[in-house]
Amino acid sequence: MAEGRKFALLIGVADSVSGFKPLHCPLNGIAALRDILANPKIGGFDPANISHLPNPSVSQMRSAIGEMFSRCGHQDLVLLYFTGHGVTDEHGDFYFTTQETQTFENGSLNRGTAVDAIFVREEMRKCSSRRQVAILDCCFSGAFPDGVLAMNDQTVDVERQLGGEGRAVLTAATSTQYALEQEGEELSVYTRYLVEGLQTGAAVPDGGELIRAGDLHDYIRDRLKTAAAAMSPQIYAARDGREIVIAKAQIDNELRFRKLIPEYVREDGQISPPGQRVLKRQATEWGISLEALSSSLRM
Incomplete structure (x- = not known):
């Protein structure tokens, strides 16, 4: 990894005063991500440099964002994670x-009760760090006066509002989609695979050791194709933004093996004898038990 310190600000908003549905996953999301980033084998963040902000006020959120981005030097990694409701006004401006x-x-929208993306963008722009990652597990829903049409097509230009050089912005959905929570699940759909990709190392390409922003996005996108096909997560990365290293891969070989299986499944849903031999050799090389192998091949 590039030299430098690592800073993270994890914001979860489950409840607002009025006009927004309460959410049950955000506080779990920031707690789960904090543990992964603080793990020396994965994130390697100094716990003292991870700010955990559940249900903040406007002033608390603005202050925490300003403080984190002002602390970073040129070689430092800075990661902003927000999970909650995102909202646009009738002018197309985005707010947290x-x-x-x-x-x-x-x-x-009462704009004075939310944090505008323009403020966040300016703090990112003024920050010295050339390794900035923003992960937004939120929707971009509209809040317009009754009977008033938006001045545009109600889409949000995330790249314009938050993008920039040396930066990667990952979003759970497009500007016209909803991010999803599922009944009985502790984490939102997007954050579930964000956590999984980092925690297991599944987000890293085979043979790799580092989890980059682009790889993490690709992993979440591919997982959501089957888990929540209606969602289309996006990445906005200028210059080398996709190459920003977020964590080290703590490889889960059983999960790697399960990802390999679909390559050998025929159209009839069965694995051919040659395919089974290849998979068995790979299982032996990765030290996967016969019990795990039998379970995987039944999938």
């Missing part, structure tokens, strides 16, 4: 909700 966020009676 806080515990104070509310809408007026006519349905429009």
Whole structure:
């Protein structure tokens, strides 16, 4: 990895004052990600440099964002993770909700109760770090006055509002989709695979040792194709943004083996005898038990 310190700000907003559905996953999400980033075998972040911010007020969120980006030097890695509601106003400007966020009676956003993306973008722009990653597990829903049409097609230009050189912005959905929570699950759909990709090392290409922003996005996107096909996670990465290293891979060989199986499955859903021999040799090389092998081949 490149030399430098690592800073992370993890923001989870489960509740707002009015106009937004309460969420049950954000606080679990920031806790799970904090543990992974602090793990010396994976994230390698100094726990003292990980800020954990559940249900902040506007001033708390703005202050924490400003503080983190101002602390970073040129070689430092800075990671901003937000999970909660994202909202756009009738002008197409994007805002992060806080515990104070509310809408007026006519349905429009009270902008003074949310944190605007322009503020975040400016803090990122003024930051010396050339390794900036923003991960947004949120929707980009609209809050417009009753009877008022948006001034554009209601899409959000995430790249314009948050993108830039030396930066990777990962989003859970496009500007016209909803990020998903599932009943009974502790983590949102997007964060579940974000955590899985980092925790198991499954996000790294075979033979690799480092998890880069682009690889992490690709892993989550591929997992969501079957788990939540309606979601289309995006990445906005200028210059070498996709190459920013986020973590080290702690390889889970059994998971690697399960990912390999589909390559040998025929159209009839069966694995040919030659395919089974290849898989058995790979299982032996990776030290996978016969019990795990039998279980995997039944998938």
